[in-house]
Structures are given as structure tokens and as C-alpha cells.
Amino acid sequence: MTTSTSTNALSTVELNPNYKIPLVLVLIGALLLIVQPLLAGIIALFGVFLMFQAVTLRLRFTATDLDIYRGEKLIRRFPYSEWQHWEIFWPQIPILFYFKETKSIHFLPIIFDPKTLKTCLEQHYPRNQNLG
Template sequence: MRVTILTTAASSNQTIELTPSYTIPISLGLAAVPLLFVQVWVSLAIALFSLFLLIQTVMLRLRFTDTALDIYRGETLIRRFPYQEWQNWEIFWSPVPILFYFKEVKSIHFLPIIFDPKTLRTCLEQRFPKNQNADT
């Protein structure tokens, strides 16, 4: 497991970039193979979704700063989610985390777990603790 910690020069703030996790894209791709013999169209749909997630895993990065969750494509910031607008978050299916959900004041977001789930949970608990998001 590799976690990148970026420290800004102006202060001691740490930015943590999550490492990619290829578990879900590869698992879906492998699951599509035996389905090929049962349902070709279902197998094709799962394989295409697996390929889509694989591309997203390679391209996207999540960075936790002191004030927001930032999503990058390469070095380009494509979206910022300030913690002050968050109401709740959850990681679904603890044995094998597959989906990350968080709710902001005006919208909800679902992200597949295509990054390290342990570091994701740690960063979420540090930046937006569970007791802060209870029943909102």
C-alpha cells in the first residue's frame, strides 16, 4: 500500500492522496468471463463496466486536504467537496468495501471504491468524524 502525503510549503497542512485499488475492476472483469457461457449480453455489460472502472482507477485521484476532498484527473482538479457542506458519509459493505457514499447539503454522491479503502476510512474519520455526521 502506497499513500502519498503532500505537504504545502506555506504551512504544515497535509494533503493525503489515496492509492488506486484495482480490486473491483479486476474482479468484475474476471466475473464476466464465466458469464460469457451463460449470458453473452450480461457478460459484455459487466466487462464494459469493468473496463470503465479500470480507466477511472488509472485516471482519477482523491486528495484529502484540511478543508475539502478534491478529485483530480492527472494533475487537473476536476471537483472540490468542502467538508463544511457535508452532512453524512458511509462506506458500504465492510467485508469488501465496494461503494463510498457521502451527502452534501444540496446533493448526494456515490463513488465506487477504486482507491485504498482503509486509507479512505482513516481520512474520513479524521476530517469528518462519525459523531459529527450522525443522523443528519
């Protein structure tokens, strides 16, 4: 469930966590345990790390920014005015969200609701702006 609150013309939307990628990685790690224990441990540990991130981080789309929170503490703000492009890789099975700002690029695993993520991206930075 997303949370919405009124702000200016658009509302603030907080994305729900999505545990699919972390769970798949932990499962792959468990399946590889007998065949390749070191690789299994690395993959499972990465899955646990992503699970922790999914539990603790929140993405909030506001009228002007994409904000990342840990609990109630704002840890990073990305104003849409500085965005140049965004992309969701492998839309059929979304696993990676990429966006480029004027000074940097960012890659985030999709540990949030991918449908709401795409809807919010299209609402706040429409495809006609998303050309380069």
C-alpha cells in the same frame, strides 16, 4: 502508497488506486461469456470503465476539501463544511462510498485504497459529526 504534503494543520493525502472491483467485474464477465454473452459483455465493459477510472482519477484529502483530480487537473472539489454524512457500504468488503452534502448526494465505487479512505474520512469528518 499515499502521498503526503504539508498544508496547515493537516497534510494532503492522495489515495492509491484499488483495482479489486474492476478486476472482479471483468472476471465475472469472462466467466459468464458462454452462459450469457450480453450480460457478460455489459459487466466486463463496466469493469473496464472502472479500471480506467481507477487509473486516471485521484482522490486527495486536504485540510478543507476532498478534491478529485484527473491527472493533475482538478475536476471537482467537495468542501467538508458542506458535508452532512458519509458511509462506506459493506465495510468487510467495501464496494461503495456514499457522502451527502447540503445540496446533493454522491456515490463512488471504491476504486481507491479503502483503509486510507476510511482513515481520511474519520480524520476530516469525524463520526461525531457524521450523525445525519
